[in-house]
Amino acid sequence: MSDQHRRFLRLRQLPHVWCPGCGNGSIVKALLTAIGDLGLDQDRVAVISGIGCAGRAPFILDFNTMHTTHGRALAFATGMKLVNPDLKVIVIMGDGDASAIGGNHFIHSCRRNLDLTALVFNNGIYGLTGGQLAPTTPAGKRSTTSMSGNIEHAFDLVRLALGAGAGFVARTTSYDNKQMVTFFKRAISHKGFAFVDVMTACPTYFGRMNDLGEPYELLHYLRDTTSPSEDIAREHDESPPADLMPTGIFRDEERRDYGTLYSQRALATSGKGRS
Ligand SMILES: Cc1ncc(C[n+]2csc(CCOP(=O)(O)OP(=O)(O)O)c2C)c(N)n1
Numbered sequence: 001m002s003d004q005h006r007r008f009l010r011l012r013q014l015p016h017v018w019c020p021g022c023g024n025g026s027i028v029k030a031l032l033t034a035i036g037d038l039g040l041d042q043d044r045v046a047v048i049s050g051i052g053c054a055g056r057a058p059f060i061l062d063f064n065t066m067h068t069t070h071g072r073a074l075a076f077a078t079g080m081k082l083v084n085p086d087l088k089v090i091v092i093m094g095d096g097d098a099s100a101i102g103g104n105h106f107i108h109s110c111r112r113n114l115d116l117t118a119l120v121f122n123n124g125i126y127g128l129t130g131g132q133l134a135p136t137t138p139a140g141k142r143s144t145t146s147m148s149g150n151i152e153h154a155f156d157l158v159r160l161a162l163g164a165g166a167g168f169v170a171r172t173t174s175y176d177n178k179q180m181v182t183f184f185k186r187a188i189s190h191k192g193f194a195f196v197d198v199m200t201a202c203p204t205y206f207g208r209m210n211d212l213g214e215p216y217e218l219l220h221y222l223r224d225t226t227s228p229s230e231d232i233a234r235e236h237d238e239s240p241p242a243d244l245m246p247t248g249i250f251r252d253e254e255r256r257d258y259g260t261l262y263s264q265r266a267l268a269t270s271g272k273g274r275s
């Protein structure tokens with residue numbers, strides 16, 4: 001662990017609770033690299049999470065942190081950002097957290113465009129509670145509640161966020177440290193709601209249930225089941241093969257964010273905005 005990462009960690013909280021080979025550690029490391037590279041003031045960064053394995057990240061992070069309730073991280077983050085507009089607010093959610101119990105908060109946050117960075121640690125399963133089916137479990141894959149294979153279709157969180165109007169939308173994997181760092185920096189710098197879907201490895205449940213082998217083999221699975229979006233557009237005339245998840249930045253458009261509009265309206269209605 002380098003000094004760049006160490007200064008952002010609550011060392012007294014280590015070791016963390018994640019299983020050996022879990023992708024969450026790689027994602028957090030990339031996030032800390034991004035925050036360090038951007039030169040953000042540690043005291044002006046807030047990290048807010050819901051409940052789940054992903055939700056444990058703020059325990060070890062030395063920023064302003066909140067470990068909130070399952071599915072409600074974005075609601076807490078919305079309040080925190082509105083009363084502290086200068087904070088960089090980063091929200092960490094599990095895929096179940098963000099798209100099942102928190103699904104409505106997710107789509108309305110994309111629509112509302114408050115200046116938040118939302119990262120979903122997408123392991124395709126409910127990790128903390130024992131490997132149950134999530135809305136993101138790929139069709140055909142096994143979980144502890146779909147032992148003979150999932151018969152539902154999975155949410156594609158990138159398409160969901162694009163449809164709901166998020167200004168910055170990207171997908172990466174915990175296999176690709178360099179891409180994670182680049183996308184996290186772009187997302188954090190984006191003024192408005194930014195979402196990154198991070199496909200990650202849960203060797204304990206997703207990997208074991210689906211006979212995907214050792215943790216490093218699960219990383220190869222992430223590599224082999226995703227494809228850069230540019231390649232897909234070039235090779236497949238914009239129709240990605242159904243078995244490959246595209247990674248890349250799918251939208252990066254700035255439009256007036258909710259916080260700016262809200263403070264302008266508040267000033268105008270209090271009379272202070274009138275000359
Ligand atoms: C209101 C509420 N419902 C259910 C739970 C139980 N619960 C805790 S974490 C979790 C799911 C975790 O899966 P996910 O959000 O995908 O995160 P992961 O653990 O995989 O990182 C559930 C159902 C809870 N804590 N609170």
Ligand code: SF4
Nearest residue numbers: 018019022053127202
């Ligand atoms: S159960 Fe899965 S997601 Fe949770 S810490 Fe273990 S490997 Fe990671």
